[in-house]
Amino acid sequence: MLHSPDQPGTVIVIGGALKADSQAVWQRIVDEAGGPGSRIAVFPTAAYEPARVAAQIVASLNRCGAQADVVPIAPHLAGVDLQATLNDPALIARVAASRGVFFSGGAQEYLVDTLQPDGRDTPMLAAIRKVAQAGGVIAGTSAGAAVMSRVMFRDAMDNLAVLRGQWRAGQEYDRGFGFVSPQLLVDQHFLKRGRIGRMLPAMRALGYPLGLGVDENAAVVIRGSLLEVIGGSGAVVVDLREAVHDAALPVFNLRGARLSYLDHGDRHDLATGHTTPAEHKRREPRIEPGAAGFEPATRSERYFLDILGEGCFLAAMVQLLQGAFEEVKGLAFRARLGRAEEAGDIGFEFRLHRGPGLAGWHSAARGCEEYTVVGARLDVIPVRVAEPLFTPLTAEQPHVVPSVARS
Template sequence: MNSLFLSLKRLGTTALIVLASFGLQGCAEASAVKNTKTVKAAVPPAKPVVQPPKGTLVIIGGGLRADNAEVWQRIVQLSGGKGARIAVFGAASINPEKSANSTIAKLNQYGADAFFVPIGVMYSGSDYRKAAEDPVLVEMIRNSAGIYFAGGDQARITQALVRADGTHSALLDAIWDTYRRGGVLAGSSAGAAIMSTTMFYDAKPVLDMLKMGVTDGREIAPGLGFIGNDVFVDQHLLVRGRFARMIPVMLKKGYHIGLGIDENSAMVVNSDREVEIIGYSGALLIDLSSAITDRGVKGFNISNAAISYLDRGDKFNLVTRAFTPAPDKADGKLDPNQPDMREPVFTNDILGNNAVLDLMGNLIDNAQQEAIGIAFGNPRDPYPDLGFEFRFSKTLNSVGYTSSEAEAYSVLKLRLDIRPIQLQQPLYRYK
């Protein structure tokens, strides 16, 4: 009994020693934890804020006449005025130097000090790949206040300035740097097409694109994207009825806003993304924000698109979507209760020269609430029995302005619906 008690006593002492030892160790660890500073997980550095370009775009619809002083003078003025150094690219042309020299003469006529940039896929005696990386040319661009892309084939511009792997050449980076720091980028026709992230490439006729659609790498290809990734740009618009080809591209690539500028006219887009129309004619603004398509309908179709015509002197902000009429239209807002016309509005060639503009102007100041245009092709064209109806209608948001100086309208937010129609074959018979 005594020996058992002694054993238990020894065991208890041992247990107490172990527990005491564990307790001291635990206290030490607790003390260590208490005295240890908490180290927070590393926070990744914030992504740098990309500032919008400080420069200005002058997007010209092609066919810019030498006597269009308003456009030429604006380019020179924005580039710094008399003596402004403006780099001219003729890369889109089959004869780059000749094309550039023609533009240089006009710019210099209005006070610039313009010069030729010797690069082009078709520029003989030069390797455009080496020229695009030439530090001398890069420095010339960086020292320029303005850059002008002449017309031709826009694919030649992108081929000359974008490397085969899709990255920017040194020359293209210099162009972007000039634009970001406040320089002017102007382009006419092909030079306008490159302004959006998507451009027409080897485009079919307008009606054929509605009939057969558009394909990446064929009808469309990447542009240079100076205007941003949210606006699609087209040119030669009213004269060639190209507004209709913009819509399938915008749907395919996800653009909500499209701007199409007419010939001998320009859109000036400043750093606040305000668009001002200058020159001879105007631009069409297409808004697909609320548009829908019906997959149950065989063939291209769209409903609830919005189409507007911005006339010379008008302004439209791409950020706020605010419209400011030209000074000669400031007091010319149309009263829908006092229309000037009452007869039905119809055209059987909506893709014809200025047909869409005439129809929109005739509708906005009319007692009629809608107008119809149709488009169809040659009986020998593909799918000769396939045509399209373009239905324009006024909504509560539709607004018109008329000029106090000329017979001219600005038209905002007409609804546009397009649907396929079947034509009778033959289309007509002799009596």
Template sequence: MTILVKAVRLICVSCVALAALCIQVSYAADAPPQGNLLIAGGAVRADNTIIWERLVQLAGGMGARIAVMPSAAGNPERSGANLANTLNKYGASAFVVPVAVRLKNSDYKAAAEDETLARSIREAGGVYFAGGDQGYITKALVRPDGSRTAVLQAIWDVYNKGGVIGGSSAGAAIMSSTMYYEAKTVLGTLAAGVNDGRELAPGLGFVGTDLFVDQHLLARGRFARMLPAMLKKNYKLGLGIDENTAMIISGKREVEIIGYQGALLLDLSQAKTNGDIKEFNLTNARISYLDRGDRYNLVTGQYTPSADKVDGKLDLAKPFLNEQIYTADILAHNMVLVIMEKLINNARNEAIGIAIAPPGEEQDNLGFEFKLTRDAASAGYESATSDAYTILNLRMDVRPLQITRPWYH
């Protein structure tokens, strides 16, 4: 009996110790990273001073060590060298990490587990991912069982200790826990839907599990393809950043927009779909445009205007325009922003945009109507120094349309 009691006590003590260990691990895993993210929407020009200078600043200032990851690039050698040279021109001490599936004469799996490479990254103040194919980033840095390679863990260590993780295009796509992988066209995505393992794949998750990130947003009309992905994976918030533009997300979940243009914020917290309609549909989504210099808190929902818009809140009871707002191609370059700007300062409270597939695309008889509505929750801010706006909280409804094409066979 004495032996049995001792055994039970030993088991109980072990269980308590294991539980305590699990709690410690859980707390460690749940602790928010101390660093910042710099997420660029692609096509960042070498002369976009504010983006490159901010990246260097967040990495520690002049002389900061920044690890360049060319894993996604079609030509990793050239892309890595060009990015390192650009960063060095802005005062960094950048170096290329040779971990890439398409790097010639290299075993990317072995390189990703190289402790010497991992140590060099861990000692840096920042990491920057090149653009290209985001699938090659996860292939190079994530083990087949889903765990982190030594190099990926080192990147996380930089982020956790207060460094900056940056990336453009593909380097932006991997920031959220879900990313587009083998994506169709925007219309094809709306028409056929999205599936895990095909159109969607796991990202690296630096931005957390509560926010979906996409890139090339306004230039390629990709706001529309964010919607089915967000619904599929139950994201309530999505941020899409435009080209030559970046958003900085701090450890306190404060977003700041810098660069050439802005970002679209999608809020699906009150959105609904009609299951009786088989095609994609959505009601009561919310869409906002955050312009450069604007700040937005992802936790509180508080918006802080850029310095040139502090006194520029629009009086929606005194609109400047009084015209019908319609476009036959809402997915065209910048078009969704054009109609948002017209709507926020208009006597009419609705804007209609149509999206149809080009001839020959699968399901080319299917189109979609996007209706944007300004209501009591909407607000707008105008810059005092340029023709620029911030537009907050427009309602967006999407419904399918059947398209007849008599002009071609």
């Protein structure tokens, strides 16, 4: 059973790199805050250029009818006494009376170190929680999205290092703000940066049954257990409730993870696992690889040599859904730079495979290729990669291409 935070508000998780003209996302934030005239407090706390970033966010929200203003709390904000502003009773009261809060992108450690030092809520963070408890909206992009779960990635940019177990509390991961269910781990820039590679071991190690990876220029609107995807890309829902691992292996491994990909207009209930595709997709035939008479859209086979590369994981899920093969594989590996690096020859093979219930939808009705993939299964198998991975072909080692008989 999924447990949600004790608050009636809405959380909007934006995967980063949100375009200023992403009207659907900005408008939804304003609508969830109460519509035209709603006061939204913008926190540029995570930003390296807080004044510039805050001005852009305020402009985008106000174009949609909000009355957004900046809360000048940021380590990089020139001419502001950070601690005095952070503890200003009038500013705290103003935030608490808002109908929405928006956290900018940047570095999430600035957010937690400023608003939740040593894991303790400041009065300002308590005021933000009052907004959520009163039914307001809490939104954040990139770093502002990372802080939404009870544990967050603090500075874990190397997916392969996390797969190899090279991450530490307080450094690569840390305590977040916990605005979503304590059973849900949130990550951002997800497909663009191949962050399935760090989410899976984190979920396994930290005891998360569910994960939500939001891609760039996309947002997920969360109300309790209900998710809705909006924007120009999508999100991956990861479910480890039936997954197993081999404790005898010395590194991360996993079998039987269940994954779904959702994009604009798709809805998903984390409690039931039920997905409702967008209306324009429901007008198209449902794709069921296990059904009688299934005709694959492609019969080509592709092995993904960099499964964590930009967009590769989604391409693999789509290939699994509409291709001719029961399994799609890819490798996550980086050659070691020196012999001293631990586990330098250890890589991970990602094996997406079909299971009961795999289904999906495809539509080009909105002028772009959109997919929903529900119920893909994933195994992550540690492998030892030979070094060198290849050797140059020489004249003494001719490569003979077998002839193909023609009929």
